[in-house]
Amino acid sequence: xxxxxxxxxxxxxxxxGQETGRTTxxxxxxxxxxxxxxxxxxxxxxxxxxxxxALGYTGLPxxxxxxxxxxxxxxxxxxxxxxKNPFERRLNGGTEVEPIEQVYSGDILEAVSRITSLELAAxxxxxxxxxxxxxxxxxxxxxxxxAKTRGTGISY
Amino acid sequence: MAEQVYWDDVSEGQExxxxxxxxxxxxxxxxxxxxDFYQIHYDDNFAKNNNLPDxxxxxxxxxxxxxxxxxxxKGEQGKIKQWGVSYRGMDPVREELTIWGKVTxxxxxxxxxxxxxxxxxxxxxxxxxxxxxxxxxxxRR
Numbered sequence: 001x002x003x004x005x006x007x008x009x010x011x012x013x014x015x016x017g018q019e020t021g022r023t024t025x026x027x028x029x030x031x032x033x034x035x036x037x038x039x040x041x042x043x044x045x046x047x048x049x050x051x052x053x054a055l056g057y058t059g060l061p062x063x064x065x066x067x068x069x070x071x072x073x074x075x076x077x078x079x080x081x082x083x084k085n086p087f088e089r090r091l092n093g094g095t096e097v098e099p100i101e102q103v104y105s106g107d108i109l110e111a112v113s114r115i116t117s118l119e120l121a122a123x124x125x126x127x128x129x130x131x132x133x134x135x136x137x138x139x140x141x142x143x144x145x146x147a148k149t150r151g152t153g154i155s156y
Numbered sequence: 157m158a159e160q161v162y163w164d165d166v167s168e169g170q171e172x173x174x175x176x177x178x179x180x181x182x183x184x185x186x187x188x189x190x191x192d193f194y195q196i197h198y199d200d201n202f203a204k205n206n207n208l209p210d211x212x213x214x215x216x217x218x219x220x221x222x223x224x225x226x227x228x229x230k231g232e233q234g235k236i237k238q239w240g241v242s243y244r245g246m247d248p249v250r251e252e253l254t255i256w257g258k259v260t261x262x263x264x265x266x267x268x269x270x271x272x273x274x275x276x277x278x279x280x281x282x283x284x285x286x287x288x289x290x291x292x293x294x295x296r297r
Contacts, residue, residue, distance in 0.1 A: 031189070034185065034188055034189040035189040035190070035220075037185060037189070038182065038185040038186040038188070038189040038190070038217065038220075039186075039189075039217070039220045039221060039223070039224050040176055040221070040224060041224060041227075041228075043228070055232060063220075063223070063224070063227065064220075064223040064224070064226070064227050064236055065219070065220045065223045066189075066220075069191055070191065089206075091215075091243070092214075092215040092216060092243055093215075093242065093243055094215075094219075094240065094241060094242040094243055094288075095215070095216055095219040095240060095241060095243075096238065096239070096240030096241075097219075097223065097236075097238065097239055097240070098237070098238040099235075099236055099237075099238075150240065152242070
């Protein structure tokens, strides 16, 4: 069990508001279709580009919330921890999606993430660190912001 | 394809829903789709060694099911402005989940005709695990 903290550490406080990483996401046809299948979509437009174009889309659209997959790097993602987190277990506390522009297969997106808040709380699992963050996704081909996501991570 | 819903025809209190069986295979497909390979979602022994009764449904999958509910409801002419959910409880696999929404407000803003909704995910016994909110723009007739 992690040591009990009376307050956020200095490096935690310094991490709030800081950019924590830039990640490149590829929106592939296979990834887009697998996402649609996993979520249970049956609309042809998410699987068949011709069906999508017949509806006025300019390519194979990604279903809402699909923003591609990060390119796997066997050497690690190259991201440094923004602060030393003494809590080992992690839970996803929540997700918010703000779609702005339609994402298509073939898009390459760059996500810039920031920690927007950190707070300590007591819960059923003991002391927890609640981290809120925001990521802004920009399509590289036209420098358009296509989506923003906000998330809450819980460490305990 | 779903019939187009129009803002004029929506009323506060209106409910929408879909049901989804959550089998273990679905979680494996989601792991591939999302890149979330945390073993509590597909490895029984790992889950039980982490004090869980069974493997559990990914929170993000539940969030995206809410996105699907909204996407299928809004039709081709509508637009999801935002949606968000909190993961307040675990949903074990091998149960049918109900993904629901309820219109809480209907209004116009900056030339758009909008509706706000409460959204969520419910287990068969009625337990609510994933409350949230959403805003959708719908066309006028």
